[in-house]
Amino acid sequence: MASKHPTDLASLVEGTPPGKQLWLRGAGRSLYPLLRSGDSVRVLRCAPEELVRGDVALLRVGRKLVAHVVVSTQPVVTASLLGKQDPVGVPLGRVTALRRGAWLLPLPRLASPSLFLGHRLLARLWTRPQARAAFRQLRDFTVSGWSRPLRQRWLGQLEVRLLREDDLDALLVFAGERLLVPGGFLRQQLLGRWTREEGLLGAAVGAFDRKGKLHGFAYLDDYRQEGLQLEGLWVRSLVVAPRARRMGIAFQLITCLVDEARRQGTDRIFADIDDDNMASLRTFRRAGFQESSPELTQRVNTEWSASGGLKPLVVLERVLI
Numbered sequence: 001m002a003s004k005h006p007t008d009l010a011s012l013v014e015g016t017p018p019g020k021q022l023w024l025r026g027a028g029r030s031l032y033p034l035l036r037s038g039d040s041v042r043v044l045r046c047a048p049e050e051l052v053r054g055d056v057a058l059l060r061v062g063r064k065l066v067a068h069v070v071v072s073t074q075p076v077v078t079a080s081l082l083g084k085q086d087p088v089g090v091p092l093g094r095v096t097a098l099r100r101g102a103w104l105l106p107l108p109r110l111a112s113p114s115l116f117l118g119h120r121l122l123a124r125l126w127t128r129p130q131a132r133a134a135f136r137q138l139r140d141f142t143v144s145g146w147s148r149p150l151r152q153r154w155l156g157q158l159e160v161r162l163l164r165e166d167d168l169d170a171l172l173v174f175a176g177e178r179l180l181v182p183g184g185f186l187r188q189q190l191l192g193r194w195t196r197e198e199g200l201l202g203a204a205v206g207a208f209d210r211k212g213k214l215h216g217f218a219y220l221d222d223y224r225q226e227g228l229q230l231e232g233l234w235v236r237s238l239v240v241a242p243r244a245r246r247m248g249i250a251f252q253l254i255t256c257l258v259d260e261a262r263r264q265g266t267d268r269i270f271a272d273i274d275d276d277n278m279a280s281l282r283t284f285r286r287a288g289f290q291e292s293s294p295e296l297t298q299r300v301n302t303e304w305s306a307s308g309g310l311k312p313l314v315v316l317e318r319v320l321i
């Protein structure tokens with residue numbers, strides 16, 4: 001399940017006075033491939049009349065926030081970078097920079113005409129099936145078995161282990177790049193639960209390179225503290241950075257959590273996975289997870305859709321005794 005922390009980003013932006021800027025995460029993959037889940041945008045609060053063609057506007061569309069290119073004004077109409085026009089939303093401001101990890105891309109006003117032209121070019125290209133196929137092949141190559149030897153050489157041997165208190169900085173950097181979970185929550189859980197021995201259940205696990213940088217992460221914890229009425233311990237936020245995918249890292253992360261849960265005396269652990277996430281489903285099944293009961297699956301999906309989730313979830317569990 002994606003993060004369900006009750007952070008109302010739209011009200012945070014709406015509560016910011018015009019002319020002020022703020023950083024936020026949660027505009028999803030709306031400018032893909034320029035913007036990915038986990039990336040941040042810097043937003044300048046402004047009125048819709050101040051937006052011009054080629055600006056990247058932050059909009060509220062239903063319950064979601066999206067950052068899209070303005071394709072016409074009065075009224076403001078926006079589209080994704082690859083051309084799909086949006087349903088009408090409420091413009092909240094102009095995006096002035098994007099940040100992915102340490103990488104910062106400023107988006108000054110001067111860049112708007114070029115972005116508009118770039119958007120039109122990409123949108124036109126994207127209507128051609130050959131261009132879409134070529135892009136998919138390139139994207140698949142970067143995480144495919146073919147590129148694995150290259151990536152393995154570049155990354156070196158990764159160590160999969162439980163997180164310790166002194167891994168906090170590495171975790172926050174990884175979270176800034178890849179997770180939607182707020183840093184404050186991770187800090188509180190790492191220091192307050194995942195590294196405590198005094199009878200608290202739960203754990204976090206990571207894949208580290210020689211320099212201590214994280215390339216994969218997952219945690220095991222109780223859903224109730226996040227406001228969901230579900231018993232037991234659940235594997236959450238399993239993410240492996242694209243550079244480290246298809247090397248068995250997710251399998252090792254899950255296996256490490258299974259071993260730790262068994263050590264803590266838990267009799268079973270659970271996972272909920274989007275029903276079209278083949279990579280994740282395969283990995284959990286290979287790690288010995290099996291379908292949970294229809295009743296539990298139904299309950300999880302009800303909780304999930306009540307909290308805004310759209311895709312159906314498959315619920316799996318691993319019996320440990």
Ligand SMILES: CC(C)(COP(=O)(O)OP(=O)(O)OC[C@H]1O[C@@H](n2cnc3c(N)ncnc32)[C@H](O)[C@@H]1OP(=O)(O)O)[C@@H](O)C(=O)NCCC(=O)NCCS
Pocket residue numbers: 001237238239240241244245246247248249250251252272273274277278279280282283286
């Ligand atoms: C899902 C994810 C964690 C897998 O990480 P990983 O380290 O590449 O996984 P592993 O190398 O351990 O195993 C991947 C398995 O999925 C398979 N796989 C990978 N990509 C696939 C795809 N697009 N379609 C089908 N199977 C795929 C691999 O062949 C492998 O299967 P096998 O174990 O039967 O050989 C990673 O892709 C990821 O971070 N995705 C984005 C976040 C996400 O979806 N998280 C899961 C939330 S529940």
